[in-house]
Amino acid sequence: MAPVLNLPLNVGQIDDVQELKKARKTKIPNRFVRDVAERPMLATTPSPLSSSIPVIDLKKLMRGNKEEFHLEILKLSASCEEWGFFQVINHEIDLDLMEKIEKMAMEFFMLPVEEKQKYPMAPGTVQGYGQAFVFSEDQKLDWCNMFALGLVPHSIRNPKLWPNNPPMFSETVETYSREIRKLCEDLLRFIALSLRLNANVFEDMFGESVQAIRMNYYPACPRPDLVLGLSPHSDGSALTVLQQGKGNTVGLHILKNNTWVPVQPVENALVINIGDTIEVLTNGRYKSSEHRAVTHKEKDRLSIVTFYAPSYEVEIGPMQELVDENNPVKYRRYNHGEYSRHYVTNKLQGKKTLDFAKIPSKKSM
Ligand code: OGA
Ligand code: NI
Numbered sequence: 001m002a003p004v005l006n007l008p009l010n011v012g013q014i015d016d017v018q019e020l021k022k023a024r025k026t027k028i029p030n031r032f033v034r035d036v037a038e039r040p041m042l043a044t045t046p047s048p049l050s051s052s053i054p055v056i057d058l059k060k061l062m063r064g065n066k067e068e069f070h071l072e073i074l075k076l077s078a079s080c081e082e083w084g085f086f087q088v089i090n091h092e093i094d095l096d097l098m099e100k101i102e103k104m105a106m107e108f109f110m111l112p113v114e115e116k117q118k119y120p121m122a123p124g125t126v127q128g129y130g131q132a133f134v135f136s137e138d139q140k141l142d143w144c145n146m147f148a149l150g151l152v153p154h155s156i157r158n159p160k161l162w163p164n165n166p167p168m169f170s171e172t173v174e175t176y177s178r179e180i181r182k183l184c185e186d187l188l189r190f191i192a193l194s195l196r197l198n199a200n201v202f203e204d205m206f207g208e209s210v211q212a213i214r215m216n217y218y219p220a221c222p223r224p225d226l227v228l229g230l231s232p233h234s235d236g237s238a239l240t241v242l243q244q245g246k247g248n249t250v251g252l253h254i255l256k257n258n259t260w261v262p263v264q265p266v267e268n269a270l271v272i273n274i275g276d277t278i279e280v281l282t283n284g285r286y287k288s289s290e291h292r293a294v295t296h297k298e299k300d301r302l303s304i305v306t307f308y309a310p311s312y313e314v315e316i317g318p319m320q321e322l323v324d325e326n327n328p329v330k331y332r333r334y335n336h337g338e339y340s341r342h343y344v345t346n347k348l349q350g351k352k353t354l355d356f357a358k359i360p361s362k363k364s365m
Contacts, residue, residue: 003120005029009123009124009136010136010137010139011123011134011135011136011137011139012031012136012199013031014131014134014139014141015029015031015141016031016131016145017032017144017145017219017221018109018113018145018217018219019113019133020219021219021220021221022169024225025222026220026222028222028223028226028227031140031141032127032141032142032143032226032227033140033226033227034140034226034227034228035140037138037229039180039225039226040224040225040227040228040253040260040292040294041225045259050102052190052261053080053083053086053087053254053261053263053264054075054079054083054085054086054087054088054111055074055086055087055088055262055269056072056079056086056087056088056089056272057072057088057089058088058090058091058092058186058250059073059090060090061073061076061186061190061310062092062186065174069215073189073190073193073194076190076191076194077195079288080194080274080278080285080286080287081190081285081287082256082287083254083256083287083289084254084273084274084279084286084287084288084289084353085232085254085263085272085273085274085289085291086271086272086353087263087269087270087271087272087273088183088187088269088270088272089266089269091269091270092183093180093183093270095178095268097172097175097179098176098243098268099178099246099302100168100172100176101172101173101176101243102243102245102246102302102304104166104168104169104172104173105147105215105302105304105360106245106302107166107169108163108165108166108169108215108286109145109146109147109148109215109217109302111165111166111356114166117128117129117130117238118163119147119160119161119162119163120323121146121148123135124345125224126159126205126212126344126345127148127149127150127158127161127212127268128147128148128161129145129146129147130145130146130149131144131145131146131230132146132214132344133344133347133348134263134347135344135345135346135347139347140227140228140231141228142228142230142293142295143218143219143221143227143228143229143295143324144216144217144229144230144241145217145219146214146216146217146329147215147217148212148213148214148215148289149161149162149173149212149213149214149252150210150211150212151173151177151211151212151213152177152181152208152209152210153208153210153311155199155293156210156212157240162215167191171289172222175305176210176213177213177306180211180306180308181209181211181243181246181308183241183270184209184211184239184241184306184308185203187239188202188203188238188239189202189203191239191278191286195282195285195286195321195322196321197321197344198301200280201319202238202281204310205310205314206238206311206314207308207311207314208311209238209301209308209309209310209311209314210307210308210309210310210311210312210340211306211307211308211309212306212307213304213305213307214304214305214307215302215303215304215305216229216230216293216302216303216304217294217300217301217302218230218251218293218296218300218301218302218303219295219300220296220297220298220299220300221295221296222296222297224294224295224296224297227295228293228294228295229251229292229293229294229295229301229349230291230292230293230348231348231349232255232290232291232348232349232350233290233291233292233348233349233351233353234275234276234289234290234291234351234353234354235273235275235276235281235287235288235307235348235354236275236276236277236307236308236309236339236340236343236344237275237276237277237308237309238275238277238278238281238306238308239272239273239274239275239278239307239308240272240273240275240306240308241270241271241272241305241306241308242270242271242272242273242303242304242306243252243270243271243303243304243305244265244271244301244302244303246267247301248265248299248301248302248303249294249299249301250262250263250264250265251293251301251303252271252291252292252293252303253291253292253293253294253297254289254290254291255289255290255291255292255350256289260292270339273274273288274286274287274288274289274290275288275307275309275358276288276339276343276353276354277309277310277316277336277339279354280316280318280331280354280357281316281317281318281319281322282318282319282322283318283319283322283323283327283329283330283331284327284330284331285322285327288351288354290350291349292355308338310336311336312335312336312337312340313331313335313336313337314335314336315334315335315336316333316334316335316339316357317331317332317333317334318330318331329359330358330359330361331354331357331359332358332359333355333357334356334357339356339357342356
């Protein structure tokens with residue numbers, strides 16, 4: 001969440017999707033209706049691959065015996081290479097805390113729209129309540145309400161956007177974020193080990209890591225076949241931690257081998273994904289996979305997402321340990337703050353944002 005554009009943007013009218021749902025209109029406003037090629041055709045058809053999102057047991061990594069540890073590290077490495085996604089169980093985040101943050105998020109989204117709009121996400125910015133990544137009048141909109149806050153470092157916070165209603169909202173966000181930060185630090189250590197690197201390599205490189213939280217609320221949609229909850233994208237973070245609401249329906253899809261694979265929620269698990277930073281640092285060995293969210297005809301869905309990224313001053317580029325004659329450099333070096341700015345000032349468009357750093361391969365030149 002680096003500083004963003006100061007340009008006056010004409011983004012046209014952005015309808016609040018929860019209000020659209022309340023109005024019970026069956027016709028979806030045109031701005032939400034996707035072009036045919038973008039529609040989530042198979043949204044309700046379970047894919048044969050759906051059960052295969054890897055599950056990593058953090059307990060085996062933290063306290064397992066040598067053999068358990070070794071096997072789990074291999075599994076982690078395969079997950080990051082093949083999927084860029086995994087679900088983590090036994091993550092030691094207090095289940096009551098997870099329940100509490102979910103409750104706070106739900107209470108917030110259930111507030112009257114006028115109350116929520118006291119914390120507006122200004123066009124072209126990414127904090128507050130509204131829709132992020134909207135830059136023009138003709139851009140299609142996502143069937144989603146977002147509420148996002150920058151957390152660390154303190155300088156990215158905008159105190160005016162922190163709600164005092166629900167009453168325990170801010171305290172809960174603080175506690176939750178501290179716990180999730182520890183999880184990110186642990187996971188990055190294991191990810192480093194899975195690459196046969198020094199456990200602290202990322203921590204040492206990242207400085208004071210940037211952390212932000214975004215709550216996504218996807219109301220039920222009368223025509224889930226026409227809209228997207230969240231446009232296809234990869235995350236601009238190093239690591240993303242996603243908590244799905246308890247009893248949520250399937251909503252998150254990952255693009256794997258050109259097929260959208262739905263992520264089946266595992267109770268109390270957290271969904272982790274590799275962001276663009278780790279893809280670049282590992283020279284593409286670990287993937288920042290493209291993903292999207294779809295909506296459901298009857299059920300609302302909530303996700304609480306943490307983005308963890310290097311400090312803006314840090315320079316990023318493929319690590320030399322991951323480059324050799326068989327794996328030539330695929331990305332240029334760049335300043336992470338610059339990448340963040342690039343990311344938040346462009347609409348979500350699959351993996352296009354990472355073109356910023358891609359070195360064209362010899363074959364395509
Ligand atoms: C995100 C994201 C997916 C979801 O917020 O970056 O990918 O299921 N969310 O909400
Ligand atoms: Ni994402």
